[in-house]
Amino acid sequence: MRRALFAITGLAASTTALVVLKGSPGTTQVAQNLPTAQPVNPTGQVVDPSADPAVGPTGAAPKPSVTAGAPSSSPKPTRTTARPSGTKTTAKAPSAPRTTTKPPQSTTRRVTGPPVDTAKGYGYVQVQIVVSGSKIIEATTLALPSGGESDIHSGDVRDTYNGTGGEVVQKQSANLNTVSGATETSIAYKSSLRSAIEQAF
Amino acid sequence: MTHSHTHAAGRRTGTSSRHGGRSAAPVPPQIPARRGPGGRRLLAALLLVGLLASVLPWWLGTPAGSLRTTAATVTAAGRITGLIAGYLLLVQVLMMSRLSVLERWIGGEQLARWHRDIGATLLVAVLSHLSLILVGYADLRNHSILAEVGTLLGDYEDMLSAFVAAGIMLVVGFSSVRAIRRALPYEVWHLLHRSSYLVLLLGYGHQFSHGGQLYRPGPVRTGWIALYLLVVAALLWGRVIAPLAFNMRHRLRVADVVAESPDTVSIYLTGDRLDRLEMLGGQYFRWRFLTPGSWWQSHPFSVSAAANGRWLRLTVKVVGRHTADLRDLDPGTRVWAHGPSGTFTAAHRVRERALLIAGGSGITPIRAMLEELPPGAALIYRARTPADVLLSRELDWLAQERDTSIWYVIGSRDDPGPRQLMSPDGLRQLVPDVARRDVYLCGPPGLVEQSVRALRRAGVPRRQIHLATFEL
Structure with a gap:
C-alpha cells in the first residue's frame, strides 16, 4: 500500500513537472518568436533607448508576444526597460530625425497566437494576425492539422478564415462561424486567434 | 506405497489417518542452484523504460508555447495521464499473463503485489485522464462539463465504449480494495476482475481515434499497436498455449485422497513423464479439478513434497466450499494444473x-x-x-x-x-x-x-x- 501511494504521488508529480517544463515561459517565447520574427524595422525599435514618448505607448504593446523585429532577444525584459527609459528621455524628445522614421513601423505588427491542440487529437492550430493600427488586416495560419481527411478540413478552415478578405478580417474578432465539417479545427483556430487578439490590443 | 486401503479409512472419516510421507524417502541429494535477483531487476527496469517511452511522444509532439491557456495545460495533463494509463493497463495485463518467464523471475506473490500497487496507480491515472480531458475540452469549447460529456458521448466515435471501460475499471478497482474484497465471495470478486479484459478491448478504440499522439499514422501509432499485440500474445501463450502443452504432456490425475487431520487432506496425483517436470519445493500450481462441480474454478495450492519423478502431492486445509469438495475427489479424476510458479524456494x-x-x-x-x-x-x-x-x-x-x-x-x-x-x-x-x-x-x-x-x-x-x- 505504501508503494501504491508512492507511485500515485509520482504520477501526479511527474505529470505536473512535464506540463510545467513544457509551459515554462523561458522556452516558449524564444521558440515561438523565432519563426515569426518579421524584421519590419531594421533599426530595431525595442533596443532604441531614445524612443519617442509619443510613439512609444502605441508601439510598445505591453504584451510580450508582439514581434517587433528583435530576433536577438526575448522581448519581455527589453519591453519593461523601454518604459523607464522613455520617461527618462523626455528631455531628449526633440530628436526629430528619429521620430520621422518611426510611424510606419509601429503601425503594422504581426501577432502570433499560441499553438492550440484540437480536442480530437488531430494536431495543432496556430494563428498569426497582421495588425495595422487597431485593425486586423490579415490572418494566416502557421500550423494546421494535416494528413488524410485533415487536409480537406484544414483547407476549408484556411479558405474561410484566412487572408486579407477572410472572415477574421471581416468580423475583426474571434466570434467566427464554425466551418461545417471542421468543428474541432475551427474551435482551436478561434482559441488561438482569441489569444492573439488579446495580445495585440 | 499403497494408498488404497488407507484411502477408505482416511477419507471423510474426519480422523487422522496414516502419514503418507514415508514414501517421500528418496531425498534428492542435489540442492538447487541459486537464482539471483538479476532477472527481476531487468524486468523492472524494462517496465520503467517503457513508461518513459510511452510519455516521450507527447513531449516531442507538443510545440513549446502551446500551453499558455488553462484549457491547453489541463488538456495536456489529461493526455499525459492518458498515455500513462494506457501503458499501465498493458503492464497490468502482462503481469497477470502467467508467462513462465515472469512467474520464474518475479514470482507469483511478488507479481500479485506489483499488480495491486500498479492497479491503484492505474485507477488514479484513468480517473485523472478522464476528468482532466473533460475539464480541458469543456474550457476550450466554453461548455459546461456536463455538456462536454454529452458532446463526447454523442459526437465522438469510440467514446461510449471508453466511458464503459472506465466504469468497469472503477468497479474492478474498488472491488479490490482490501476491505471490500474480503466482504465479497471470492467467486464474485474473481468474475468482476475477469471483466478487466473488456477494458482492454473497449478502451482500445478511443486511444487511436482521439489520442493526440496516436491519431496520426507513424512510428508511435505502430509501436503502440505492437505493444498491444505483444501483450495479447503473452496472454495467449501464458494462459492458453503453455498450460495446454503442460497438461497434454503430463496428464495429471488424482491417485488418492488422504486425511491428514480432521480438517486437512492430502491429494496425491500421478501423471505421465513426471520425471521431466521441473519444479522446486515451495512452488505452487493453480489447480483445476475436472469434476462437474468445480472444473470452472482454479485455486493455488503449494505442492507439499519435492519433485520425485513419480507423484505430486498437495495438502489442503478445508476452509471453503471448494476445498470441502476436495475431500470427495475420486481417484482417476483429471486435474488441470497451471505452473509451477513462485519464488518461495531454496533456489532463492x-x-x-x-x-x-x-x-x-x-x-x-x-x-x-x-x-x-x-x-x-x-x-x-x-x-x-x-x-x-x-x-x-x-x-x-x-x-x-x-x-x-x-x-x-x-x-x-x-x-x-x-x-x-x-x-x-x-x-x-x-x-x-x-x-x-x-x-x-x-x-x-x-x-x-x-x-x-x-x-x-x-x-x-x-x-x-x-x-x-x-x-x-
Missing part, C-alpha cells in the same frame, strides 16, 4: 542456512522445501493444538535425514510460551545466528506479520525474509 536463498517458520497448514511448501535446503536448517512450526500439526512423521524423518532442527510450538498466540518465543529475544535464543539466515515464512497473516516484525528487530535484513502469501 541468499545465505547458506535457513530458518523456516510455518503456521498451521503453512507447513506444506516448507515441508517440500526442506528436502532441497542445505543441511543445517531450522524449523519453527506453530500450531494451535497438537491435532493441528500436519505431516509430523515426515518432518521428524526429514529432521534426521537432513540435519534440521525442528521446534513444535503449540498454543494460542497469546500463551506465554509462544509469545516469548516469537519475540526478537526468543528467536535469537533459539537460533543465535538468525540474522545471518534466510527466513522463510508461511502461515496465517497474523503470524506472518508478527514474525516479520520480530525478525526485523532481531536484525534480519529484509531481503533475507521470504514470504509465501496469496493475500493481496
Whole structure:
C-alpha cells in the first residue's frame, strides 16, 4: 500500500513537472518568436533607448508576444526597460530625425497566437494576425492539422478564415462561424486567434 | 506405497489417518542452484523504460508555447495521464499473463503485489485522464462539463465504449480494495476482475481515434499497436498455449485422497513423464479439478513434497466450499494444473542456512522445501493444538535425514510460551545466528506479520525474509 501511494504521488508529480517544463515561459517565447520574427524595422525599435514618448505607448504593446523585429532577444525584459527609459528621455524628445522614421513601423505588427491542440487529437492550430493600427488586416495560419481527411478540413478552415478578405478580417474578432465539417479545427483556430487578439490590443 | 486401503479409512472419516510421507524417502541429494535477483531487476527496469517511452511522444509532439491557456495545460495533463494509463493497463495485463518467464523471475506473490500497487496507480491515472480531458475540452469549447460529456458521448466515435471501460475499471478497482474484497465471495470478486479484459478491448478504440499522439499514422501509432499485440500474445501463450502443452504432456490425475487431520487432506496425483517436470519445493500450481462441480474454478495450492519423478502431492486445509469438495475427489479424476510458479524456494536463498517458520497448514511448501535446503536448517512450526500439526512423521524423518532442527510450538498466540518465543529475544535464543539466515515464512497473516516484525528487530535484513502469501 505504501508503494501504491508512492507511485500515485509520482504520477501526479511527474505529470505536473512535464506540463510545467513544457509551459515554462523561458522556452516558449524564444521558440515561438523565432519563426515569426518579421524584421519590419531594421533599426530595431525595442533596443532604441531614445524612443519617442509619443510613439512609444502605441508601439510598445505591453504584451510580450508582439514581434517587433528583435530576433536577438526575448522581448519581455527589453519591453519593461523601454518604459523607464522613455520617461527618462523626455528631455531628449526633440530628436526629430528619429521620430520621422518611426510611424510606419509601429503601425503594422504581426501577432502570433499560441499553438492550440484540437480536442480530437488531430494536431495543432496556430494563428498569426497582421495588425495595422487597431485593425486586423490579415490572418494566416502557421500550423494546421494535416494528413488524410485533415487536409480537406484544414483547407476549408484556411479558405474561410484566412487572408486579407477572410472572415477574421471581416468580423475583426474571434466570434467566427464554425466551418461545417471542421468543428474541432475551427474551435482551436478561434482559441488561438482569441489569444492573439488579446495580445495585440 | 499403497494408498488404497488407507484411502477408505482416511477419507471423510474426519480422523487422522496414516502419514503418507514415508514414501517421500528418496531425498534428492542435489540442492538447487541459486537464482539471483538479476532477472527481476531487468524486468523492472524494462517496465520503467517503457513508461518513459510511452510519455516521450507527447513531449516531442507538443510545440513549446502551446500551453499558455488553462484549457491547453489541463488538456495536456489529461493526455499525459492518458498515455500513462494506457501503458499501465498493458503492464497490468502482462503481469497477470502467467508467462513462465515472469512467474520464474518475479514470482507469483511478488507479481500479485506489483499488480495491486500498479492497479491503484492505474485507477488514479484513468480517473485523472478522464476528468482532466473533460475539464480541458469543456474550457476550450466554453461548455459546461456536463455538456462536454454529452458532446463526447454523442459526437465522438469510440467514446461510449471508453466511458464503459472506465466504469468497469472503477468497479474492478474498488472491488479490490482490501476491505471490500474480503466482504465479497471470492467467486464474485474473481468474475468482476475477469471483466478487466473488456477494458482492454473497449478502451482500445478511443486511444487511436482521439489520442493526440496516436491519431496520426507513424512510428508511435505502430509501436503502440505492437505493444498491444505483444501483450495479447503473452496472454495467449501464458494462459492458453503453455498450460495446454503442460497438461497434454503430463496428464495429471488424482491417485488418492488422504486425511491428514480432521480438517486437512492430502491429494496425491500421478501423471505421465513426471520425471521431466521441473519444479522446486515451495512452488505452487493453480489447480483445476475436472469434476462437474468445480472444473470452472482454479485455486493455488503449494505442492507439499519435492519433485520425485513419480507423484505430486498437495495438502489442503478445508476452509471453503471448494476445498470441502476436495475431500470427495475420486481417484482417476483429471486435474488441470497451471505452473509451477513462485519464488518461495531454496533456489532463492541468499545465505547458506535457513530458518523456516510455518503456521498451521503453512507447513506444506516448507515441508517440500526442506528436502532441497542445505543441511543445517531450522524449523519453527506453530500450531494451535497438537491435532493441528500436519505431516509430523515426515518432518521428524526429514529432521534426521537432513540435519534440521525442528521446534513444535503449540498454543494460542497469546500463551506465554509462544509469545516469548516469537519475540526478537526468543528467536535469537533459539537460533543465535538468525540474522545471518534466510527466513522463510508461511502461515496465517497474523503470524506472518508478527514474525516479520520480530525478525526485523532481531536484525534480519529484509531481503533475507521470504514470504509465501496469496493475500493481496
